[in-house]
Amino acid sequence: MTNLIEIKGVRHAYKTQDGPLPVLDGLDVSVPEGGFVAVVGPSGCGKSTLTRLIAGLMKPDEGEVRLHGDLVKGPKSTVGMAFQNPVLLEWRTILKNVMLPLEIVPNRLSAREKEDRARELLALVGLEGFEEKRPSELSGGMRQRASLCRAIVHKPEVLILDEPFGALDAFTREDLWQTMLKVKEREPFTGVLITHDLRESIFLADQVVVLSGRPARTQYVMDVHLGAERTLDDLYTPETAEALNTLRHQIQIAQGRAPEVAA
Amino acid sequence: MTLRAVLVPLAALVIFGLLWELLVWANGWPNYKMASPSDLWPAFWKFRWLFLEYGWDTLWRTVVGLLVAVIFGVGLGMIMGFSRLMRDALYPLLVGFNAIPKATVVPIIALLFVGQHDMNTILIAFLISFFPIAVSVSIGLSTLEPEYRDILRSLGASNLTIFWKIALPKTLPEFFGALKVAVTLAFIGTNLMEIVEPHGRGLGHLFDSGKISADYPLMFAVLIALALMGILLYYVVVALEKIFAGWAERSPT
Ligand SMILES: Nc1ncnc2c1ncn2[C@@H]1O[C@H](COP(=O)(O)OP(=O)(O)O)[C@@H](O)[C@H]1O
Numbered sequence A: 001m002t003n004l005i006e007i008k009g010v011r012h013a014y015k016t017q018d019g020p021l022p023v024l025d026g027l028d029v030s031v032p033e034g035g036f037v038a039v040v041g042p043s044g045c046g047k048s049t050l051t052r053l054i055a056g057l058m059k060p061d062e063g064e065v066r067l068h069g070d071l072v073k074g075p076k077s078t079v080g081m082a083f084q085n086p087v088l089l090e091w092r093t094i095l096k097n098v099m100l101p102l103e104i105v106p107n108r109l110s111a112r113e114k115e116d117r118a119r120e121l122l123a124l125v126g127l128e129g130f131e132e133k134r135p136s137e138l139s140g141g142m143r144q145r146a147s148l149c150r151a152i153v154h155k156p157e158v159l160i161l162d163e164p165f166g167a168l169d170a171f172t173r174e175d176l177w178q179t180m181l182k183v184k185e186r187e188p189f190t191g192v193l194i195t196h197d198l199r200e201s202i203f204l205a206d207q208v209v210v211l212s213g214r215p216a217r218t219q220y221v222m223d224v225h226l227g228a229e230r231t232l233d234d235l236y237t238p239e240t241a242e243a244l245n246t247l248r249h250q251i252q253i254a255q256g257r258a259p260e261v262a263a
Numbered sequence B: 001m002t003l004r005a006v007l008v009p010l011a012a013l014v015i016f017g018l019l020w021e022l023l024v025w026a027n028g029w030p031n032y033k034m035a036s037p038s039d040l041w042p043a044f045w046k047f048r049w050l051f052l053e054y055g056w057d058t059l060w061r062t063v064v065g066l067l068v069a070v071i072f073g074v075g076l077g078m079i080m081g082f083s084r085l086m087r088d089a090l091y092p093l094l095v096g097f098n099a100i101p102k103a104t105v106v107p108i109i110a111l112l113f114v115g116q117h118d119m120n121t122i123l124i125a126f127l128i129s130f131f132p133i134a135v136s137v138s139i140g141l142s143t144l145e146p147e148y149r150d151i152l153r154s155l156g157a158s159n160l161t162i163f164w165k166i167a168l169p170k171t172l173p174e175f176f177g178a179l180k181v182a183v184t185l186a187f188i189g190t191n192l193m194e195i196v197e198p199h200g201r202g203l204g205h206l207f208d209s210g211k212i213s214a215d216y217p218l219m220f221a222v223l224i225a226l227a228l229m230g231i232l233l234y235y236v237v238v239a240l241e242k243i244f245a246g247w248a249e250r251s252p253t
């Protein structure tokens, strides 16, 4: 089976005032269709750069980024994105915010169908009754839910999540993890999740990729031992503890520190 | 709320008028020294047709000057907001221009285009008021968070779409904030020119005629008319802001 997302030997440097800043240095990531890969790594190592490459917002200096085997040459409407900052439009209602991509991506939906689609998603993430509210009237977690709806309203093949839950408190975050699983079940997508929360990476993804410090390359890849049916309890089993420990050590190596010896 | 909102300022106004009348009466000031409120209405009534005619002149010149300032200011703001190079190039120039006291520009313009009353007045109203608009639009556009752009760009939206759907509406609150300043400035500009230009028209000119004939009641009546017109212009902008950028008002939580 070919991978939907295929990233091979990607190198990239930003041009800055102090000369080129190498950010990615030999990055390999592949995600099969329907797969969900979490990417973790030290802060500033180039994770967001990776998402911008997949979204076609920029091109790498070297190497290949392919979707369905085709080289990514520019933005494609088959991609959806959500960030840590929900970037909702304050002058629009939540419903109209979610409908935004349908105004841009070519489609045959009628106005009625667009609205129904947005309402259906809002109900799915638990925002029923908030359709006519403004973003400023919602809590941080609710805004992030709306942002998620906007990212998938046009049924993208690839969903890119760049630390979407990073600014939320621990309890809200766990709520959103469960919402995320529910969404994945109802609205199938191939996902890339950037995160700095190792438990989040294990709970949501089926593969975790650890990047080295800047310039980033693929340092370690771990298949998650959990199946499709997951509960928060699965995060407190010995297997999960071991997986977390392994990831933690890899992060320490990525940060350039020797791993602490586990007791 | 509504009744109170009307009665309180009205009461303040009446008290202010009474104190003013009392001050003039107690000092026994004659009309050529200081006008009292009771003199204003006769002065106003005597020149009521001139007030209407010249008031209209002042109003439309201010509005046209402001419209030109909006078009020019938004255009300039867009150029500076989207291009780093243009911002670096134009900003010092703009600040330097704005630093010139506009009162000094008034006689220059008046001498440059002698007799072109309408054009001169509109020109000054425009020159004096476009700066805050240009600056606010450029700042609004250049501080747009990159994620906003990325969300739309990743869907394949053009730059024009990004401008219409995000950059423009997001800048509206800053724009209206600047417009409130600009409308006051344009009004000042209009009146400066009308006062300075000989054989002109407009309320500024009427004020100047009052000065020449030492008609204090007329001068004060013009001031009152100008105040009313200034309030009107300001609240028209406030109303427009409510309509187009009302979402930016923080709802009390
Ligand atoms: N447009 C840019 N120009 C120059 N440097 C950049 C740019 N974007 C990101 N960087 C730098 O590249 C590095 C990686 O950025 P990023 O991919 O955002 O990291 P991460 O998301 O892993 O924290 C950082 O050091 C950042 O400062």
Ligand SMILES: [Mg+2]
Binding pocket: A047, A048, A162
């Ligand atoms: Mg990042």
